[in-house]
Amino acid sequence: MSVNWSKYSAPMAFYPLAGRLIPWFAVVAVVLMGVGLYMGFFVAPTDFQQGESYRIIFVHVPAAWMSMFLYVVMAIWAGVGMGLNARLSFMMAQAIAPTGAMFTFLALLTGAMWGKPTWGAWWVWDARLTSELILLFQYAGVMLLRTSIDDMRRADRSSAVFSLVGVVNVPIIYFSVQWWNTLHQGASVSMSTGSKMAATMLMAMLIMTVAFWLYSIAVILARVRCIVVERDSLPVWDEKPAVIQEAVEAR
């Protein structure tokens, strides 16, 4: 059986599909968060250097990864929107920005909570922290640019260009701990050298990351559905037939 995926690029077909998917992503996300928190607090051992403060890693690293990952995904949708002139792609990009911004904010906040006991400072103007702060401004910029332009097509394209240009900051954030002499510790998990963490710590962190990822999908799909309704105020896709009937009769 072959599925015609391109069919779902139309908001009308995508809308009910997204609605059916949201509960699954949400339920699995909640379950994995429970498992991840249990492992993070009750299975993972105390860190020999940082004591219990290291447990912040179980929200800090997933939030920071999501902040970068969502930015790239947002830029990809923006690029697809520009290339194919596809409205749904622009709506996806629009829906990703607030969640990405939230995770960027959380990465910075939990970072400050970790920085204070380990470095003695809430904030330092270090390459990693500074580039992550710039990422927060980029998300804010994308969202403000959109709201400041009334014409929807121009708003879509302008914010798409802005997000695409800003993608250069993502590798800068990621490699900042290698390129500059930073106070921020290096990568705990790397593709070349593997993990430097205890297996249970790593497992808890990865489970939390998957949970955050599924949470993001659920929330973003829910937001896309709102955007579809807001933008195309007329055809009602999941309205009760009786209401539509009533409306038709009223005309």
Next chain:
Amino acid sequence: MQWGSASEFFAMGGYGLYVWTSFLATALCMLWEVLALWRRRVAARAEQRAALLGGMDETAT
């Protein structure tokens, strides 16, 4: 497990303030986002229904 008691767990080896602030802030942000989306959806659908029923009854939300 490394916790002898509940108070030891909440103290987090003296780092309780930092650890719990991080986790609580994350939880609150997520809950707030879900709630905000819920409200946004209700508002969008109410507006949509009003547009659909427009002319007949402006307050049909």
